[in-house]
Amino acid sequence: MPATKNAEKEISTWYEQYRDQLSHFAMRLGLQHCEAEDLINQLFLELWEKQTDLSSIEKPKTFLLTALKRRLIDQYRKKKSNLFIVTDQLSKEETEPGPQFIMEQAEEQARLLTHLSTTYAGLPKRLKEILYLKYYKGYSTNDIASSFGISNRTVYNSLFEAIRLLRSRLSKK
Numbered sequence: 001m002p003a004t005k006n007a008e009k010e011i012s013t014w015y016e017q018y019r020d021q022l023s024h025f026a027m028r029l030g031l032q033h034c035e036a037e038d039l040i041n042q043l044f045l046e047l048w049e050k051q052t053d054l055s056s057i058e059k060p061k062t063f064l065l066t067a068l069k070r071r072l073i074d075q076y077r078k079k080k081s082n083l084f085i086v087t088d089q090l091s092k093e094e095t096e097p098g099p100q101f102i103m104e105q106a107e108e109q110a111r112l113l114t115h116l117s118t119t120y121a122g123l124p125k126r127l128k129e130i131l132y133l134k135y136y137k138g139y140s141t142n143d144i145a146s147s148f149g150i151s152n153r154t155v156y157n158s159l160f161e162a163i164r165l166l167r168s169r170l171s172k173k
Contacts, residue, residue: 010054015044018064025065029072039071119169127162134159 019040026036043064047054057063120128126148133139133147134155145152 007051007054008048011044011048014054014060014064018061021061022064022068026068026072029069031072039068039075043067043071115170116166119166122169123162123165127158127165130155130158131162 022040022043023033023036026039027033031039054060120131123131130144130148133144134141139147141152141155145155148155
């Protein structure tokens with residue numbers, strides 16, 4: 001049943017006064033502009049349809065922001081529960097990769113590994129040794145520095161240079 005004339009006027013006033021603030025609030029919480037507008041319109045329509053007594057509300061902005069936030073939470077929960085229903089309905093066959101996909105992935109990994117090995121082999125000997133000790137043997141920077149007779153800073157710089165070279169050469173794939 002629609003609201004009375006006074007309530008209708010008050011709802012209309014609140015709508016004009018707080019619509020933009022409510023919209024910005026909803027968009028900050030992750031909604032798109034059109035979704036925010038729809039949710040706000042639904043909120044005001046519900047106030048109008050339920051004949052809500054607005055005269056007892058002292059802080060309309062707070063009331064509306066709280067109501068909108070609750071609607072957002074309800075909408076999120078509904079989407080989340082729908083997601084579980086949909087994923088539960090998927091059969092195991094639909095989610096497991098097929099043999100063709102597995103073979104393609106294995107071939108791609110083999111190509112990538114070959115390219116990485118070739119790129120690593122193309123690094124200067126000292127950079128390869130420092131990378132090997134740091135990332136394959138797990139040596140600390142201090143251990144590497146003392147074994148090469150160089151400073152910690154040189155080890156850091158060498159690691160940086162080796163990784164930079166690897167990245168640049170790998171990206172040229």
